[in-house]
Amino acid sequence: MNKMTILLIEDTVPLAEVYMEYLHEENAEIVHVTTGKKAFSYLAENVPDIILLDMNLPDVDGMDILKYVSDMAMNCCVVVITGYGAVSRVVDAMRLGAFEYLQKPFDQSRLVLTVRNAMERMYLRQMVDTYKSQFGITEYHGMLGSSQVMQRVYDTIESVATSSATVFITGESGTGKELCAQAIHNISTRGDKEMVILNCSAIPKDLMESEIFGHVKGAFTGAIADREGAAERADGGTLFLDEIAEMDINLQSKLLRLIQSGTFQRVGNAKTCKVDIRYICATNRDPLKMVEKGLFREDLYYRLNVIPLKLPSLRERGRDKLEIAANFLRKFSEEEGKNFKNYSPQVEDIILRHMWPGNIRQLQNIIRNVVVLNSGEVVEMDMLPKDFLDNLAEERNEAVSLSRKGEPSGLNIERSVEMIRPLWETEKEVIEDAVEICQGNISQAAIYLGVNPSTIYRKLKSWSQKN
DSSP: OEEEEEEEEOSSSEEEEEHHHHHTSEEEEEEOSSHHHHOOOOOOOOOOOOEESSSBBBSHHHHHHHHHHTTTOOOOOEEEEEOOOOOHHHHHHHHTTTOOEEEESOOOOHHHHHHHHHHHHOOOOOOOHHHHSSOSEETTEEEOOSSSSHHHHHHHHHHTSSSSEEEEEOOTTTSSSHHHHHHHHOOOOOTTTTTTEEETSSSSSSHHHHHHOOOOOTHHHHHHHOOOOOOHHHHTEEEEETTTTGGHHHHHHHHHHHHHHSSEEEBBBEEEOOOOOEEEEESSHHHHHHTTSSOHHHHHHHHHHHHEEEEOGOOOOHHHHHHHHHHHHHHHHHHOOOOOOEOOHHHHHHHHHOOOOTHHHHHHOOOOOOOOOOOSSEOOGSOHHHHHHHHHHHHHHHHHHHTTTOOOOTOOOHHHHHHOOOOHHHHHHHHHHHHHHHTTTHHHHHHHTTTTTHHHHHHHHHHHHHH
């Protein structure tokens, strides 16, 4: 096991000296600070493996340091040290991700055992991170891609699947929200039951209530027989409400009641039915903006948004685009009895550089078009759909027009359209590549990049919140 770093935050120096003496035989370097200010200063430049945190400091609340470690997603184990009778503080600390707690007074054996457990935990975590960075998942329950951003999506799905909490999936059209919902359902404890899918934008407003809750014969014109709704069919399983933001606001209160109480009534019937449902919903719109406009109930939004999960657009996924395109090419070639094996370098460049406003669905449709209408082993430029090539030409013409209005002379128009990317995307790719090359060791990656580890942690956290 590699030597680890322990940050001891303890304002009582004699006590700190005792703790360090207790741990002097452990395979660790111990850094001692006496105030919250010094702790924050150290953590801004370093990420220790273990933090021994006294909650009662002279200048700050120990909980503030724990929140900082949590907010910065620091890869370390925090052991909180608290006085007698502070059980509620311990509970709050555990909710913020503390690994363990020590209640004063404690002896050497208790401290050593706790630190050794924390060191073992960190060692296992480092092994997992190394394996993940070396052998990232390329396919996950029908979703394709080995990029860092998709690895985080897969990790989130694994974490939430076993829970019964509601998941709110957001993302642009064509990013795979239904596939994501299906993955959550499949690996959950309800995977042997049905996942009922209800597209809230595809059903007329007047029929939506009946689609969700069902109806009895004669409830309205055309109700010629009793009919089960989606809620009854999903009992014991999962109800996936796709495009939830399109639901009529007058129906949202009834949906809220179903989610809160687990009960509903069929249209035209006063009998109350009870169901056990796990809810997953999705939208390609910004639900908070819908709330602000009065088009989506605020109480329903917060009831649904227990676990938010944002799917990245295709343009944010780097070389995933080529992996997905290659998969589609193999699949469609087999289906159509064609011999396509790969793409020309020019086509690969377009796949990588195009913004793909229609995301995976757009890429899928274009490749299917190519395979159906052409033959060969290599997809060439002239095989791409004419309207797609025309759009690329229009983009180039717009760039030419802009350059004539003030761009510096000598601008390479061909490259300007396809290759200019937002600066944050380039920075993100460089940092994630460095972390991957260093096998998940952020401190080592920071050395090669010439930045502080805290900078990388901060940026990774900000990008994960975007996603």
